[in-house]
Amino acid sequence: MHVLFAHKNYPAQFGHIARYLIDHHDFRCTFISEKPPGKHAGLERLQYKCSGGATEKTHVCSRSFENQIWHSHAVYETLKARPDIQPDLVVGHSGFLSTLYLRELYDCPIINYFEFFYHTQDSDLDFRKDLPAYGMSDLLRARTRNAIFLLDLQNCDRGYSPTEFQRSQLPAEYSEKVVSIFDGIDTNLWKPVEDPNRLIGSWQLPTDKKIITYVSRGMEAMRGFDVFMKIAKRLCDTRDDVLFVVVGEDRVAYGGDLRFTQGTTFKQWVLAQDDYDLERILFLGRIHPQQLVQLFSISDLHFYLTAPFVLSWSMMNALACGATVIGSDTAPVREMITHGDNGLLFDFFDVDAAAEMANEVLDNLGDYQALGKSAEDFVAQSYSLDVCLPRMMDLYRSTGA
Template identity: 60%
Template sequence: MHVLFVHPNFPAQFGHVADRLSRREGWRCSFVTEKASGRAGEIELVRFTRRGGATEQNHYCSRTFENAVWNAHAVFEALKARPDLRPDLVVGHSGFGSTAFLRELYDAPIINYFEYFYHTKGSDLDFRPDFPPTELDRLRCRARNAMLLLDLHNCDRGYSPTRFQQSRLPAEYRPKVEVIFDGIDADLWHPLPGLPRVVAGREIPEGTKVVTYATRGMESMRGFDLFMKAAKRIAGRRSDVLFLVAGEDRVCYGGDARFTGSKSFKDWVLAQDDYDLSRFVFLGRIPPQELARLFSISDVHLYLTVPFVLSWSLLNAMACGATVVASDTAPVREVVEHGRTGLLVDFFDADGLAEAALGVLEAPDDFRHLGEHAAGLVREHYRLEPCLDRMVALFEEVIASPRGPDR
């Protein structure tokens, strides 16, 4: 069998399953990406080059689709130049448009990975009234689903990583889309008891309590401002707490720059109040091994998100046995059960977030079972191997299924 994976980045969501198929199942795996060419182990990398994209002359609402079409055409051209690649199955991330034209090149089934379908109400867009969308943002939100809808119609099957994310898809397409999580590598993400209290080369003084926060980018979507407010309250009550923050000073999602002007969101947040920055260590982006160490020495880990894609970092922290205090939002409730695998607090309640964290810091033994149950939950339901088993089973089923004349 030959599977062709398509994603602008490598390895992204498909690295683990491609490695599994090539090493254990003996399948041929090719990966079409914008970032690399050559080989990664047994996987052949084929680079595509996008030759255009949206500009300011494009309508604000159509720019996402414009970029997706350029992606789709670039993938098509790169693969047309490789007639030796004749896959039995195409697997691609929807939203980038990467697989949209491949029906014209291959008589092979297509599986799409559906990460997020946008809504104007009851969603990430309107969740924070303190950062309201413009009218044009709401219109763009509807238009940016165009490629997702094409993929939902065009694909043979699909999968989404969580029930919440699958539930955001239009009801008529949900039966085509299974829920299969990406998988947590238990060889990396697991409790590390007895570790020296050193993270990224920094030694944590004896007797110091560690509060952690991890994010891809410091932004309103992931509640960085509310974390800082809660941290200030915690710091005011306890002098023995150090806050370790992993993540980059950038905005990955949303339009925070409209509210912050020229400042980064982090700098804008820090300018809103008087913070004792000697109590904070901003680690930047750290390697996964260091992040696992961070979660393992954490006394309490804070995680916030609006209703959006669930961060891998939350499951990673849980897998490491961290005691989690998180926002009571739909994607989080799917994995954090209040009082069993963590504590849930209203997203906007910085005081409540601080109080919950202070309770854990005051009596850690009373809450240790939360981290233990969280690690057990990840091992049972989100561990990499069982997730890969389900992906491989889906791939095999789709390859073996008869296809209609319009496919």
């Protein structure tokens, strides 16, 4: 069986499943993305190149759609020039591009990966009521951003979303068409390291401090970076035995924080709001996955916050590494963490409750070790690659048939 994967990035969400299909089920896999082309161990990578996109003259509400059309057409043109590629199944990521045009190239089933369908109420857009509200143009734009999803929901034969929460955001009329299958965590990598080295890159973490970690692609309101910093300050002011380690880039990956930060990054804006002891808060930037495994393994407490939005892989990685996780009591986190069983939950906005919970854990680390072990088992049994990839393959095979 020949599967064609379409995504702006590589390997992204499809890297593990492509490798699994090739290595364990003798599938042929082709991957088209914006990344450089090549061949490796049975996987051919094609590169598409966009020749246009939205400009400042494009209506703000249709810019995402304009860019998605350019990407989708570039994928179509690139594959049209390769008539030797005749897949039995197309799998595409809705968001950056659409698989709509591939119907005109291939007489085969199509599966789409649906990551997030936008809503303007009871959603990520209106969750942070403590920050300046999004303007009407932002809300109108959010509704238009669903256009490519709706086209793909109508066009595809089947679809899947990584979590039940993300699936639940899709229009109800498509619920039977889309299933929930997580991407899968590589538990050969993401697992506790025995006697981990406390040297993370060039940072030697002291042995006389309790380590509290926070990890996010970007430092932004969507992932509660500002709330975490308030918690960190509260703990710094009352304890001298803690060190905070923050991993991530000084950028906004999701959301419109720059609309109110007056030309600074969100991190800079947050740090200017209060007096933080930056000698006890280390910002490591991006680090290698193996270093992150080391960090999770020595973390005494890991914080993960998110608005009702896409769940971060970092939280699942922390759980897999046996970290004691305190997460925001929001829908995507509640799906994975059961309070008192494999982690702890607090109200996203309740800094006092989070600090009190953290103090309880830090003062009684032995009493909370069982949470980390339960978290590790939870990921291994329900969300590891060994569990998720066979489910994906069954979806692919049944749809392709």
